[in-house]
Amino acid sequence: MKRKYLVLVLVILLNVNNSNVFGQQEKSGTISAFRNRVFKGEKYMPLGDLKWSFKTDGKIFSSPIVHDGIVYIGSEDGNLYAINEKTGKIHWKFKTGGAVHSSPAVFKNMVYIGSFDGYYYAIDSKTGHLKWKFKTGGEQWSGEIGFLGLKPVDKYMDDLWDFFLSSPVINPDKQNPSVFFGSSDGNVYALNANTGELKWKFEAKGSIHCSPVLYKKTLYIGSWDANLYAIDMETGKERWKFQTGTQIGFKGIESTVAVANDMVYFGARDPFLFALNAETGKLVWKYDAAYSWIISSPVVDNDVVYVGTSDTYALLGLDAKTGKEIFKFKANGYVYSSPAIAGETAYFGDFTGNFFAVNTKSSGKEWNSFSTENRKLFSPEILNNNLLDFSYVVKEGDISMYDTNKAVMDQFYKLGSIVSSPFVTNNTVYFGSADGNCYAIELQNKK
Structure with missing residues (x-):
């Protein structure tokens, strides 16, 4: 029984481009793990050999940069x-007081990250030493x-199915740089990126675990209250908000937006992918994901929106202007x-520990994959016909029973589930896994 069916059963029982470029180094020297994940490339490049893997002592939900x-x-x-990018050897590590499900951002010589200990940190990228930390109202898993x-x-x-903490975004103003992020306490924070001093905070009506995206001096971010907010970057005042569905089991926004050509794209649990006018917040189109949550954050490239789905196990390609399904x-x-x-390649992982390279020009017919070590070990006993x-x-x-559902999820995690989003550079793709490894996979140059 898939989770979507479980939710429906429980409801019955209850009687009821101007796009931001991910991973590219901008003129400001800023990179972050939540922008549009579009990298330079021309042709289909399937996965090659394992370059290295680095083992940590916990699951990895964070995305690498x-x-x-x-x-x-x-x-x-x-x-x-x-x-170290080439060798996979540790350069340094910085210990926080809680799980690090946030993804990092780098600005000048500092790395920014959030932790379940309730702090957001600025760390010297060369030494791993603390520069400053800021206390939120507390970080926690969503629940009820x-x-x-x-x-x-x-x-x-x-x-x-709440995996992430909000990841920071930087406005790299030379005189007065800012760092923005959301929090489980329901606030969006704006801090001085150099000092950690609070500039403003914006209060939503629910926890915020997705990441902000900055576009034309407006910050776009969703909340567990089911609203997507557009916030003035300088004042912290709301420009508009857009409400998604609030049905039991189908409420909340975990997806981080993609912005391209004055359109905002994001997914929700309700379960739709939305395309809004970035200036007004008016709906342009929405795609029905067939009772499948969209937690994956969309990517826009060449007028195609790419996004993953939960219970339908799909990577979708949609026409960015109309929402029509392309593949x-x-x-x-x-x-x-x-x-x-x-x-021409889409890279992504799934919850069974498979990582894929799909040729976007082949209607999904040309692809290859890499399996985590845990998947190879445990798939025969956990998966049903793979x-x-x-x-x-x-x-x-x-x-x-809640404990039964938790036990099933723990079994799934044994496969080395991949919720971390990949980073591509120098003919290598990097991603994290619930088996605790950060993987570096070489890419093949097809002729």
Whole structure:
């Protein structure tokens, strides 16, 4: 039984381009792990051999960035790691007081990251020493009493599909640079990027775990209150907001927006992918994901929107102007990883520990994949015909119980699930896995 079906059963039981370029070094020297993941490239480049893997002591939900020969990535073990791009050897690590599910941003000689200990940090990129830290109102997993109607109904439960913390974005003003991020406390913060001093904060009505995107002096960010907000970068005042669906089991925004050609694209749990006018917030089109949450963050390249889906296990390619489906590639499990596009190749991972390279010009027919070490070990006992299958793992368990659902998710994690989003540079793709590894995979130059 897939999760979407579980949600529907529980509802019944309840009776109820001007696009930002990800990973490219801008003139300001700023790179961040949540912008449009579009990289230079021309042709289809399938996956080659494993270059190296670096093992941490916790699951990796953070997405890597590479800057000046160093790979930066966070881990659930509480550390931000700086890893040599060529060798996979550690350069330094910085210990926080909680899991690091946020993804890093680099500006000048500082790396910015958030932690479940409730702090956002600025760290010297050369030495790994703390520059400053800022205390939010607290970071936590999203959740509620009787989550999705699961039993016992009076118990507080963490959302089992809430993977991320908000990642920082930098406005690289020479005189007065700012860093922006959201928080579980429901606020969007603007700080002085050099000192960590608070400039302003904006209050939403729910936790914020997706990441802000800055476009034409406007900050775009979603919340668990199901609203997407457009906020003035300088004043912190709301310009507009757009509400998505609020049905039980289908509420909240985890997807970080992509902005291209004055359009804002993002997914929601309700479950649609939306295209809005960036200036007014008016709906242009929406794509029905067929009861499949869209947690993956979209990417826009050559007037195509690429995004992953949960229960339909798909990477979608949609016409950016109309929302018409151009192609659909079926993976083996939930696609929460946000794709990276390099030339004619889409790179992304799924929840079964498979990482794919798909030729976007082949209608999804040409592709290859890399399996995490854990997937190779555990797929025979966990997967059903090589596919993620909730009911197959539940067996005789009581699916109405929260602990049963958590146990199933823990089994899935054993596969080395990939929710980390890839970074492509120097003919290598980098990504993290729930098996605790940061992987570096060489790319093949097809002739």
